[in-house]
Structure formats: C-alpha cells, structure tokens
Amino acid sequence: MTILNETYTLSNGVEIPRLGLGTWFIDDDRVADAVRGAVEIGYRNVDTAQAYGNERGVGEAVRTSGVPRDDLFVSTKLAAEIKDYDRALAAIDGSLATLGLDHIDLMLIHSPQPWDDFRGGDYAQGNREAWRALEDAHRAGKLRSIGVSNFQRHDLENILQGATVVPHANQLLVHAGNTPTDLLDYCESKQILVEAYSPIAHGAILKNTEVQAMAQKYGVSVPQLCIRYTLQLGAVSLPKTANPEHMRSNAEVDFEISGDDMDVLRDLRDVDYGEHSVFPVYSGK
Template sequence: MTILNETYTLPNGVTIPRLGLGTWFIDDDKAPQAVRDAVEIGYRNIDTAQAYGNERGVGEGVRTSGVPRDELFLSTKLAAEIKDYDGAVAAIDGSLATLGLEHIDLMLIHSPQPWNDFRGGDYAEGNRQAWRALEDAHRAGKIRAIGVSNFQRADLENILAGSTVAPQVNQLLVHAGNTPTELLSYCEEKRILVEAYSPIAHGVILGNADVRAMAEKYGVSVPQLCIRYTLQLGTVSLPKTANPEHMRSNAEVDFEISEDDMTALRDLRDVDYGEHTAFPVYSGK
C-alpha cells in the first residue's frame, strides 16, 4: 500500500498525504475508533468538518492513535454559514477546542455559499472576511495551511484578489462521472491543490455497468478504480468509510489506468445521485 506513503507538497512547503480518510456520516461516537483503525492501517491524512458533527470524536482518535501528532495531517472546515470575520475567528478557536488539538494542519471554508443557498446569492464579501480570519489563524500558527471547498473559479478569483495568503487547497466533488476539467486546470495553474471528496460518487457509481467492466479488466474493485482515477488526475483522494476492510482495500491502488481508460472515465456523465440529491453538493447546481 505504497500510496499511503506518498505526499504532495503545498506552495508553503507543508506536505499532505495523497490518500486520506473522509469522515462524513461517521457518527461522533464511532469516529475515534475509525480514526484509530485508519492510522493503524497506515493512513496519515484525516478529514473532518464542523458540519459533520464529529470533530470531537475525530480529535480523540488523533490523540489516542499512538502516532505522534506531527506525523498526522488533520483537516477540518469552517461551517458554510459563517460569512463574517468575528464569527469565523470564534469558529476556528471552537474547532481547536472541540478537536482538543493545539493546531490544525488544514482548514477550509466549506462552501462559498451557506448550504441553504448553495450556488445562490453573492457572498463575496463574507468569504473575504472568513478568509481573513483563516489568514490570521495561519499567521498565528493555529493552522498550518488554509484553503476552500466547493469554490468555483469566480469564488477563487474573489479570494485571490484580496488575499495575503493564496488558497492552497480546493476540496471538490470529483469522481468518474463528475470531472470539472476546466476548474481542475485553473486550480493547477494557480498552484491550488485539489482534494477529491466522494471519489466513489457516494456509492452510486457501483451500479454503472461500464465502470464495473473496466474494473474487472484491471482486476480491481470499482472503488479501487475510482480512487485510482482521482489520484491520476493529480488530486488528493478522500474516500469515506468507517470499515477497516474498506480502508485497506481503498489503499490497494498501486496500478495504472491507461490514457484511453482515463479519457473514458473523464468523459463519463451518466451519474444519477438518486436520494442523495437532497444534499446540495449532489443537487446538480
């Protein structure tokens, strides 16, 4: 499982493991064991968010993992509804307290709009204020790297125009069937590392016959194929699971997808999120 030893280096010199553990939908009381299991398997990159409601449990898992804190990379996200400086400052300190950690390795603005207005109104000024709070926490040593999530090009340009620290990461919905090629290219141009959340399309891609056939050709599972796809796109891949067997399997991706098959996966558009369209990120906005 060599992928667990591979890293990217952010523009500020901070290294981030290429494969991480997503913790969305892992209950707070289950999170400590999930984190400990992942760390025992070899994961060093753990991702959470204020909105997930499990920062306390994730922090406990990090503290009790038996691995030195400086060997783990812990990310969290500022709640999407916070669009003012003072609120963001309080929330950053709140995450540190809830996690029970002295620093956060990466903190992101979870969305450019509040979830109840996703891809809706203009929150440019609010995002600039939230970003200023992240910059100040970064300067104070509370956060080692700062970034955003679900930001489109215009949202990134708004931050870049007035920032003293450029976003180092943009965490996006990226998977076979949803590959935002132009946005990925823009982020690469601006030296913004993309993290791919839901690389297995929240599970719905498991039913795609073409993807299943391609996975069989490589002798791998559909999740392994999908995770490998996001890795070959140059992103950090963040599959989410509390199952240690799935954690192990998700890290067994030391194979290479051919250029033709990468193109086929990149061009795939037939993904219906079904019941999951209730969540803003899957709504198609």
C-alpha cells in the same frame, strides 16, 4: 500499500498524504474507533468539518492513536454559514478546542454559500472576511495551511482579489462521472491542490456497467478504480468509510490506469446520486 506513504507538497511546502479518510456521516460516538482503525492500517490524513459534528471524536482518535501528532494530517472546515471575520475567528478557535489539538494542518471554508442557499446569493464580501480570519489564524500558527471547498473559479477569483495567501487547497466533488476539467486546470495554474471528496460518487458509480468492465480489466474493484482515477488526476483522494476492510481495500491502488481509459473515465457524465441527491452539492443546483 505504498500509496499511504506518498504525499503531495502544498504551495507553502507543507506535505499532505495523497490518500485520506473522509468522515462525513460517521457519528461522533463512532468516529474515534474508525479513525484509530485507519491510522493502524497506515492512514495519516483525516478529513472532518464543523458541519459533520464529529470533530471531538476525530480529535480523540488523533490524541490516542499512538502515532506522533506531527505524523498525522488533520483537516477541518469552517461552517458554510459563517461569512464574517469575528465569527470565523471564533469558530477556528472552537474547532481547535473541540478537536483538543494545538494546531490544524488544513482548514477550509466549507462552501462559498450557506447550504440553504447553495450556488445562490452573493456572499463575496463574507467569503473575503472569512478568508481574512483563516489568514490571520495561519499567520498565528494555529493552521499550517488554509483553503476552500466547493469553490468555483469566480469564487476563487473573489478570494484572490485581496488575499495575502493563495488558497493551498480546494476540496471538490470529483469522481468518474463528475470531472470539472476547467476548474481543475485553473486550480493547477494557481498552485491550488485539489482534494477529491466522494471519489466513489457515494456508491452511485458502482452500478455503471462501463466502469465495472474497466475495473474487471485491471483486476480491481470499482472503488479501487475510482480512487486511482482521482489520484491520477493529481488530486488528494478522500473516500469515506468506517469499515476497516474497505479502508484496506481503498488503499490497494498501486496500479496505473492507461491514458485512453483515463479519457473514458473523464468523459463519463451519467451519475444518479440516489438518496444523496437531496444534498445541495449533489442536487445539480
């Protein structure tokens, strides 16, 4: 499972493991066991958020994993509703306290808009204020790297207007069936690393017969094919699971998808997110 030992290097020189563990929808009272289990398997990259309500459990797992803190990469996200400097600064300190850690490896603005107005109104000034708070916390050594999530090109350009730090990462919904090629190219041009969340499309992709047939051709599972796809796009892949068997399987991706098959997966468009379609980011809004 060599993928667990492989890293990308962010534009500021900080290394981030290529495969991570997403923790969305893993309850705070269950997440510590899940993260400790992942670390035991070999995972070194754990992703959480203020909105997930499980930072406490993630922090507990990091502190009690038996692995040195510097060997683990912990990301969290500033709540999407926070669009002013003072609240952002307080929330950053809040995450550090809840996690029980003296630094966070990567902190992101969770969304350019509050969730109840996703892709809605104009929060340009608020995003610049929140970004300034992240920059100051980064300068103070509380955050090793800083970035954004769900940011489109115009959202990034807004941040860049007055930024002293170009975002180190942009965490996006990326999977076979949803590949925002232009945005990926733009991020690459700015040395912004893309992190792919929901690389298995919340399970929706499992039913796609074309993807099933391709996975069979490579002798792998559909989730393994989909995770490998995001890795070959040059992204960090963040599959979410609390199941140790799935964690192990998700890390067994040491195979290569051909260029032609990458094109097929890149061109896929038809994905039904089922029950997850109620969430703003999956609703197509």
